[in-house]
Amino acid sequence: MIQELSIRNFAIIPSLSVSFHEGMTVLTGETGAGKSIIIDAMSLLVGSRGSADYIRKCADHCTLEGLFSLPQIGELKEYLEKAGIEIDEDQTLILQRELFFNGKNICRINGHLVNTAHLRQVGQYLVDIHGQNELQELMRADRHLGMLDEFGKKKLSPLKNNYQKRYQEYQELSKKVKQRQTNEKEFAQRIDMLRFQSEEIMSGELISGEEEGLIEERDRLNNFQKITEAIGTSLEILTGGNNATLDQIAIAMDTMLEIEPFDERYHEIAESIQNAYYLLQDASSNLNRELDTMEMDEERSQVVSDRLEVIRQLKRKYGDSIESILSYYESISKELLEAEALENQEDQLAELLAAKKKELLEAGQLLSLTRKKTAQKLEEAILKQLKELYMEKAQFEVKFISNNKDFNERGIDQVEFYITTNPGEPLKPLVKVASGGELSRIMLALKTIFAKAQELTSIVFDEVDTGVSGRVAQAIAEKIYQISKHSQVLCITHLPQVAAVADEHYFIQKSVHHERTETSLRSLTKEKRVQEIARMLSGSQITQLTLEHAQELLEMARIEK
Numbered sequence: 001m002i003q004e005l006s007i008r009n010f011a012i013i014p015s016l017s018v019s020f021h022e023g024m025t026v027l028t029g030e031t032g033a034g035k036s037i038i039i040d041a042m043s044l045l046v047g048s049r050g051s052a053d054y055i056r057k058c059a060d061h062c063t064l065e066g067l068f069s070l071p072q073i074g075e076l077k078e079y080l081e082k083a084g085i086e087i088d089e090d091q092t093l094i095l096q097r098e099l100f101f102n103g104k105n106i107c108r109i110n111g112h113l114v115n116t117a118h119l120r121q122v123g124q125y126l127v128d129i130h131g132q133n134e135l136q137e138l139m140r141a142d143r144h145l146g147m148l149d150e151f152g153k154k155k156l157s158p159l160k161n162n163y164q165k166r167y168q169e170y171q172e173l174s175k176k177v178k179q180r181q182t183n184e185k186e187f188a189q190r191i192d193m194l195r196f197q198s199e200e201i202m203s204g205e206l207i208s209g210e211e212e213g214l215i216e217e218r219d220r221l222n223n224f225q226k227i228t229e230a231i232g233t234s235l236e237i238l239t240g241g242n243n244a245t246l247d248q249i250a251i252a253m254d255t256m257l258e259i260e261p262f263d264e265r266y267h268e269i270a271e272s273i274q275n276a277y278y279l280l281q282d283a284s285s286n287l288n289r290e291l292d293t294m295e296m297d298e299e300r301s302q303v304v305s306d307r308l309e310v311i312r313q314l315k316r317k318y319g320d321s322i323e324s325i326l327s328y329y330e331s332i333s334k335e336l337l338e339a340e341a342l343e344n345q346e347d348q349l350a351e352l353l354a355a356k357k358k359e360l361l362e363a364g365q366l367l368s369l370t371r372k373k374t375a376q377k378l379e380e381a382i383l384k385q386l387k388e389l390y391m392e393k394a395q396f397e398v399k400f401i402s403n404n405k406d407f408n409e410r411g412i413d414q415v416e417f418y419i420t421t422n423p424g425e426p427l428k429p430l431v432k433v434a435s436g437g438e439l440s441r442i443m444l445a446l447k448t449i450f451a452k453a454q455e456l457t458s459i460v461f462d463e464v465d466t467g468v469s470g471r472v473a474q475a476i477a478e479k480i481y482q483i484s485k486h487s488q489v490l491c492i493t494h495l496p497q498v499a500a501v502a503d504e505h506y507f508i509q510k511s512v513h514h515e516r517t518e519t520s521l522r523s524l525t526k527e528k529r530v531q532e533i534a535r536m537l538s539g540s541q542i543t544q545l546t547l548e549h550a551q552e553l554l555e556m557a558r559i560e561k
């Protein structure tokens with residue numbers, strides 16, 4: 001849920017900070033006071049499209065910040081971990097967004113810089129803003145299938161994922177078949193090229209790490225004369241002539257061994273000379289062996305040179321290292337295998353495609369059957385909610401058009417919500433018959449159902465009670481309050497019935513300071529709350545009767561809770 005919201009230089013808000021709590025919070029005020037601006041700010045904070053128009057006049061940028069408690073949703077935690085965003089011990093998230101006049105956006109989550117796509121991805125788990133846009137979504141028949149799938153997410157998601165996997169496989173195979181049929185010449189050329197490349201790389205018989213060893217061997221062979229001279233010179237110095245180094249060291253060693261009993265220091269010196277002598281003697285033996293075995297192998301030099309040239313040519317064509325060439329070889333071998341399978345199984349291709357289509361349609365039919373069972377539960381749940389919202393005569397149905405020939409990524413179903421609110425009238429498409437007040441109640445019914453299933457932590461209702469009054473307004477108030485038992489609810493409203501059931505009440509007002517319009521917000525005390533609800537009941541003129549009515553609404557709400 002959202003705990004704190006801070007807004008600076010946003011529209012007509014110079015600076016505003018507000019704390020929110022669990023349960024239901026209402027925001028009320030005169031028309032045009034800036035209630036929806038606060039919702040716009042919250043919407044931007046969780047990733048909606050921004051604009052420089054939101055920046056307050058004379059400011060170079062606006063800043064939005066929100067402190068959220070982290071919901072216990074595995075998908076969100078996994079997403080944050082993959083994005084490298086650390087979670088504090090207190091399990092909170094701080095979202096920040098700055099908008100600049102030049103169009104620049106700076107977004108952060110717990111101090112970690114992110115783009116707006118990341119902000120939006122995280123924001124969808126934190127806040128669900130329900131306003132006039134969602135009513136417009138309800139009026140789009142192409143969105144109804146998504147709503148049904150969301151309602152039955154637990155059962156439908158595995159079936160939908162399986163169907164989409166089959167659909168992807170079918171589409172890929174179908175694409176390959178069409179490509180081959182429409183351009184057989186290019187297909188044949190591609191196979192020839194893959195075969196040539198595969199054979200050329202395979203004939204190279206490359207071994208990972210081989211090139212480094214060959215380069216070392218080439219350098220030794222190319223520097224044979226220099227190496228031979230160096231070994232010969234070193235051996236001559238150590239063992240050759242009267243002044244051979246080893247002989248001289250042997251004399252020094254024997255001399256020191258004669259006097260070592262006289263002092264421990266002489267013993268240490270003698271021991272050091274003795275060690276050096278034996279080490280040099282070993283080196284002399286090694287040099288001698290090397291010199292005896294060394295022989296210039298012109299043939300081997302050519303073999304190494306030729307082998308390195310083969311590797312160089314393959315690197316020039318297929319990669320900058322043996323490892324990358326072998327990786328490319330693995331890739332084209334797989335493609336060649338698939339292409340040859342298509343080439344060699346031309347007669348069976350149609351049969352293979354038909355089998356894939358059969359698997360796809362079977363998955364689609366199972367998904368469709370489960371959707372229809374889910375639709376029955378959705379119909380029952382919505383009718384129950386509508387009855388509580390004084391639409392007890394309404395009939396609601398999820399209409400299906402299922403066509404095995406007309407399948408797409410979402411399945412074989414087309415779904416549309418049908419409704420009738422008047423007894424004796426036939427069911428008609430929701431998008432054609434529902435009034436504004438009815439749409440608000442239908443959407444509220446859906447939100448009530450989804451709030452329990454979606455684990456939403458914060459739901460924002462932006463004037464969803466438009467077009468209703470009387471007992472319907474009271475029913476909507478009770479319904480929103482019921483939702484607040486499962487999720488934190490923030491609600492902008494003009495209905496006194498809705499304001500009365502809230503756990504907390506904020507008043508938003510607009511004023512002019514130094515010839516600048518400003519929006520401010522304050523929490524209402526019990527007495528001020530009575531006055532505000534009285535204003536909502538009667539308008540600008542508040543009488544003793546409206547104050548008593550407001551007090552009565554609050555008392556009724558307290559008893560109902």
